[in-house]
Amino acid sequence: MDLADLSWPAVAALPRDTPVVIPIAALEQHGHHLPVFTDSLLLGEVVRRAKESLGDQVLFAPLLWLGNSDHHLDFGGTLSAPPRTYLDLLAGLAENFVQQGFRRIVFLNGHGGNDVPGRQVVFELRQRHRQRRDLLFLLATYWNLGAKPWESDPTLHQREMGHACEWETSMILRIAPRLVGDTRAAPPVEPGNAFLPAARGWITPDRSAPGHIGWPHLATAEKGEHLFRAFSADAVSMLERVICWDGNSWEG
Numbered sequence: 068m069d070l071a072d073l074s075w076p077a078v079a080a081l082p083r084d085t086p087v088v089i090p091i092a093a094l095e096q097h098g099h100h101l102p103v104f105t106d107s108l109l110l111g112e113v114v115r116r117a118k119e120s121l122g123d124q125v126l127f128a129p130l131l132w133l134g135n136s137d138h139h140l141d142f143g144g145t146l147s148a149p150p151r152t153y154l155d156l157l158a159g160l161a162e163n164f165v166q167q168g169f170r171r172i173v174f175l176n177g178h179g180g181n182d183v184p185g186r187q188v189v190f191e192l193r194q195r196h197r198q199r200r201d202l203l204f205l206l207a208t209y210w211n212l213g214a215k216p217w218e219s220d221p222t223l224h225q226r227e228m229g230h231a232c233e234w235e236t237s238m239i240l241r242i243a244p245r246l247v248g249d250t251r252a253a254p255p256v257e258p259g260n261a262f263l264p265a266a267r268g269w270i271t272p273d274r275s276a277p278g279h280i281g282w283p284h285l286a287t288a289e290k291g292e293h294l295f296r297a298f299s300a301d302a303v304s305m306l307e308r309v310i311c312w313d314g315n316s317w318e319g
């Protein structure tokens with residue numbers, strides 16, 4: 068169900084073990100061929116499909132379109148909450164729900180730059196409420212929940228999420244084809260190894276002049292539908308685990 072549709076008494080009457088999902092995305096450059104709202108559009112579609120499956124079992128907050136996108140600020144149109152501001156913003160939102168008695172808070176993430184601050188936020192929230200045993204704070208990034216979509220669609224070239232890539236472009240082609248520019252003009256940009264397995268600090272111009280990373284010219288709407296099905300099924304499975312959590316154990 069949508070928080071935005073409910074009155075305050077309706078929210079107050081909900082069982083406090085109802086999982087609360089805060090969808091977090093971004094508004095940032097997505098190469099020459101995709102709109103800056105790409106991450107928010109894609110996560111919005113994953114959330115829309117998940118809601119259809121979960122009905123009133125889960126409370127969805129409105130999608131937060133402002134993300135941590137400082138690494139894209141060299142490109143026009145990008146809007147970003149700096150990392151420390153973003154930490155406080157997410158923690159504050161979660162605290163609002165905790166203060167209202169909710170116990171199961173899930174950040175459902177649709178932007179790579181939110182991953183590190185999102186992990187830090189759930190970690191810090193747990194420390195802040197260390198006297199409690201009944202709280203669950205999760206960060207779940209929709210493309211990292213186990214799906215291996217290339218196994219069921221061998222036409223997929225990529226094996227991981229890129230940026231404005233085969234995967235993201237395919238999904239925008241599925242839901243908003245009028246927003247997709249000329250993908251044939253977008254050259255492949257390899258993800259590269261970047262000193263793996265070390266974690267390297269980077270800004271997007273270190274990796275890509277046009278702004279995308281991956282193989283956008285391979286995108287199709289059919290691949291997009293396949294990806295949406297895989298990712299929304301994963302999101303539903305994760306939220307079903309949250310619904311089934313016993314309320315205090317480590318196992319989920």
Ligand SMILES: [Zn+2]
Binds near residue numbers: 097105178230231235
């Ligand atoms: Zn993206």
